[in-house]
Structures are given as structure tokens and as C-alpha cells.
Amino acid sequence: MSAKQPVTMGDIARLANVSKPTVSRALSDSPLVNEETKEHVRAIARKHGYAVNRNAQKLRHKRTNTIAVSLDYQSLRRNHVADPFIFELLAGVSEVLGEENQDLLLCAPSHNNIETFQHMLASRGADGFIFLGQGHREDMLEALAKYGAPMIVWGASSEDTPYCVVGSDNFLGGVLAGQYLLQHQRKNFLFVGDTTFKEIYGRRNGLQKAIDESNQTVEVKDLALNNFSYESVFEQANIFLDNNKTYPDAIFAFNDNAAMAFIHALRLRGVSIPEDVSIVGYNDIAPTRYFNPPISTVRQDPYQAGKLLVKKLMEKLDGNTPESEVIKTELIVRET
Amino acid sequence: MSAKQPVTMGDIARLANVSKPTVSRALSDSPLVNEETKEHVRAIARKHGYAVNRNAQKLRHKRTNTIAVSLDYQSLRRNHVADPFIFELLAGVSEVLGEENQDLLLCAPSHNNIETFQHMLASRGADGFIFLGQGHREDMLEALAKYGAPMIVWGASSEDTPYCVVGSDNFLGGVLAGQYLLQHQRKNFLFVGDTTFKEIYGRRNGLQKAIDESNQTVEVKDLALNNFSYESVFEQANIFLDNNKTYPDAIFAFNDNAAMAFIHALRLRGVSIPEDVSIVGYNDIAPTRYFNPPISTVRQDPYQAGKLLVKKLMEKLDGNTPESEVIKTELIVRET
DNA sequence: AAAAATAATGAAATGCATTTCATTGAATTG
């Protein structure tokens, strides 16, 4: 048996002395076909390495069983893949889609505009979309949803988001991080991250909530990052520290990478971590566990996330209107 | 214009007062059609949000313009995505496939057997495969190649590999690492990695070559890892150090993650890095740059790798027989 | 001006599998 010989359902029908419909039914295990006939047909199909042509099948069924997944490459690039969380998420989605017998079409980084996605749908290249990270594409996503594309987005939702969003509870994550830092009697807080991203804005708000609800008087500064690679955060941290005589004693960083870069910068200025400064990161990527010192962080479970994203999209494709949902985040304390 | 209205080529033909073939030709910019007619047809197609049904197209063309990409999930799992290199590679491949107008089908982790791949081909779900990391699937890959599957593998090749392999020059990487370590007058070498992986075996051989060609007398030990997650390497490092009174003074680790874990273990035993021990990792992942101390490593360029993988596969699909090729590796020295 | 070549278009066949509807023979019912 080799890949060279193309066989069609008609060929199998002839070889099995039955008609095409019978082969079709036998292979899809239809109850309309006699068990013996089924086995006979299957045996012949197996022998000739026959597999139903998916393209003919998709054409007929008007359903592709294919989900297109688009990563937020734009911020990924600014990140230099330093934070592998989005890939863990992709692995989670991939695994769950496999379980659901759905194919995963990975969208190319360069084709990230609404026309591409509309075209994907109109040409029946995929039944729906999963967007990992909304990044700064919110306008596009909103327009795409209004266009009628079945889609689920990993990110943060607000009241009027016209598409279903699954995301970790950024607000809760911020609250947990804030409470943790407050427990340490810290007074000078610093939030590191670009709050023009909805997810990050949620984390910042959670932090504020925790502070407001404690009856402690603390100061909060913000460092609005414009680039997320380690080197860049390191540089921005240094500029910040140059311009601020009093160093912060509590830092909440929008991701682990930024937390590590900031620690690095502080270290080089003779600051002891975690004695002088308490730090919380976000995502629980592997290096946080072995950074010196290990970093406390907010954890989101990529497999569970993938599960939920896929489940919601399947609901949507079945004609329902799934509700946005938030996955509980948990604080991982790694005090040394 | 919304996603709801399915339009076929026949509809566009009617609306444009031409026949289906003319629409087909106009949309594929065939020279057979008058320019004005083309523009007229295109305008109507655009107006109605029409896009050619890819499934009908694939069925007719007998070519899918889809490449299935399979990651080495098995070792990925043992790795806990600690080493993001394989994802950088995936991003590279994704980018280049996009440029080539090829769709990227990401294979599910659980479906990693020859039957799945044969089925993918026979059912015309993809034209060919790119395997990222051969891992321990060599027998399967060999059988798949003999079956006739168009495929390119990222990994290491040997004389008789029956498929085209693109990979970084592991041997050269090993030589470079060895020479670097020898320059530091080190005497007790340790290689950390599982040499049953071809790629890693190549690195080990390169190290040996460098040692043999120097006229220095040095000892080389091997630590055969069985699990690659940071925690596990850390543990295995500790066991090794417990059992060896003389600590190594030169370490070449099969990847950066293992290098970092080993440094971690040594540090906790009071060993100074890089004073007492010189270390070289592999892959140049982001954390090596900001680890304390920064780690020298062997770099492979993921975009260039993706470019070459895709180019070779396209050659193969055009009926040629591309040669295996090796990408130069370079040593990144990060001495502090 | 007739013959030949060219440009532009369409009818019908094709790629492959599935669905609807009809048919056959066997089994069950009254």
C-alpha cells in the first residue's frame, strides 16, 4: 500500500460489488447497512488504503470541522516569545480540538485583518474562529462578530462586547496580587504593564480594588510599558528607577517576564528581593519557579482554558449563544 | 453584507450575465477573459461578499495547498514547554507558509501515529507534512516516508535517512561548545542530555571531536536525562552531584533549560558560576540572556529554519527530491 | 473579399461523496 494510488469511493464500490451509497453508509457506520456488508466493505477499504475524500465530504456537508486559530502575533512579536503562555494555550486548544475531531488551522501572522477572516468563512475554509489574545484588535473583532462570524475570544470582556469571551479572571488576579502585597505591609506600589490592553486593565483594576478595600494608605504608580521583550522591560525599568528616588517596595507585573526583568534591574542596584520588594507576576510560566528568587504569580490553566474555548465555540456552531465566562485565577505564592 | 448568505459561483454568473466558467476565470485572473468583463465580475463578487468555495476547489484541483505540521509533543510534555524553541520554530514555519499561501494544519498531540498521517494524506486533508522535532518517532517517520508521504523533518539526519531533514548543525554546535569550554582550561567535562535523540547525539559527538582534536587530556562524563522539565533536571543534577565527589568544571547541556537547572543546583552547593564552572546551553531562548549569570549558548535561527523547511517541502511537492540540509549554528558567548 | 487566425465566451463533463427517493425481497400480520 503506498500513497501513490488514488482510490475513490466508486472504486471501492466496484471491488466490493455494492453501490457507492452503500460504501458511504458502511464507512460512516450507518444503521441502514447490514453488518456483514459493512465489514466486507470496510475490509476492502482498509486493504486499499482508502480514505474518504475530505474535500468532497466538506463540500457536500457544508461543514468543514475545521477551526481557525489566530494568535495575537502583534504583541507576540513585541514579546519575542519570552512569555510562552500563549503557546501553552495553543497546545491546550489543539489538544481539545483533537478530542472533538476538529481540525486546527493556524492563521498566518501576516494575515491578520478582517478581510482574511471573512474570506476564510465565505470560502468555507473553517467553521469558526478562536482568537488567542485580543491584543489591540478589538475593533476588528467587534466588526467580525457583527458580520456574523462564529467566534470565541480569549481575553477580557466588558458589558457590551458583541462576541463571547473566555478569559481568566483578571480582576480577581489583580485583587489576589494586591492582597498578597498588602499583607507584606508594603506602601509604595508599582503596576507594570500596558493598561490599554483590556486584560491588563482588569488586573490593574483588581489591584486598585484590593488597595481601596484595605484601610491602608499606600501610593500606586504605573509604568506603562510600550514593549514587552525582556530587554526592553529591563531598559524601561532602569529609566523608571533613574527617575524615581524612592524605589517601590511592591510590584505587580502584567506578566512573569516583566516581573523577572524588573527584579533583574533592581538587583543590579543593590536591592534585595524579596526582602526589600515583594513582587507578583502573571501566568506562572516555568522560569518563575526557578528564578532566583522564585516568583509569586497568578496562574491560569491553559488546558482548562482550551477546553472552555472549544466547548463554547461548539455551542455557538450548534446555533446557541454561549455566555462569556471567566476562569478562576489562583495566586501561587513562592515566597522564599 | 453578512456571513449568512451563501452565494455560489452560479449566482454570481447570473448576476453578472455571464457563465460560470467566465466567473471562474475572472476570479483567477485568467488571460482568457476580457479585462472589462473581469472587472465587472469582480465588482459583483465583491459586492456580494462572494469567495470561491475552497472545498470544491480542492476537490477539483486535487491539491489542497495545506501543510500539516506536527510537533514533537511527547518530548514537549516531558519538557513542560519550558524550552519555547519549538514554538519559535512553529512561528517561523507559520510565517513562511503564510507567505507561500499555504494553510497550516496543526496536528493534534494525541493523533501521533502513522495511520493518522496516512489517513490525512489519503483523505486529501493536506499535501504534505512538516515534522518539528523527530523525537523518538524515527521508525514511524521512516515508515511514513517509505509509504510515499511528502514530508520534511526538523531534526538530525544520518546517511540512510529516507526523508529530507533540515536541522541545525548539531555536530558543529557541539564542536563550538567544546572549543569554547577547552579555551577555559577545563578538565572535567559533563554532557547533559539524552543521546538517544539523534540531534543530541550529534551535539555530544561534536563535543568529543573538539576534545579529541585539542591535545588536552580531559575527562568527559555523561548525564543521560530521562525527563527534561526544569524540576526534573534539577533533581537529576542533584543526584549526579551527590554521587560525584569531583564536580565538573565544564558543562555542555543539550538545551538552555537544562543548563539553567544545572546552574541552579550547583549554586545551591556553593559553586561559583562562571568562575568555577563554564557552561554552554543550546537554543538561545530568551531567559538565557537574563539568567544570572547570562548563559553562553548555541543559536539556531527559527525563521531561517522555517523558511528552509517550507522551501524544501514545496520542492518535494513539485516533484523534486530535495537534499537534506544543515543550518549553520553559531555560538553565542555571554561571559560575564 | 475570402481564408485563416485570434479573442472571448459558454455547454457539458468532471472531481468525489452524500442524500433523496424508489425498488426489491423478506418477514410479519390479519
Next chain:
DNA sequence: CAATTCAATGAAATGCATTTCATTATTTTT
């Protein structure tokens, strides 16, 4: 035993786009 139901199967239509081949109108050649 005739009438009815059921199980199993097949012929033909369908999904949508592309290709081959034929046709018409137009331009070029002699």
C-alpha cells in the same frame, strides 16, 4: 394466503468549481 411492514440496497440528483471542447464574433493575413 393476501396484505402489510420492514430491511437492505441502488439510481439519480446534488453540493460547487474547473476543465475540455465547441462556438461565435472579431481581427489579421493574403
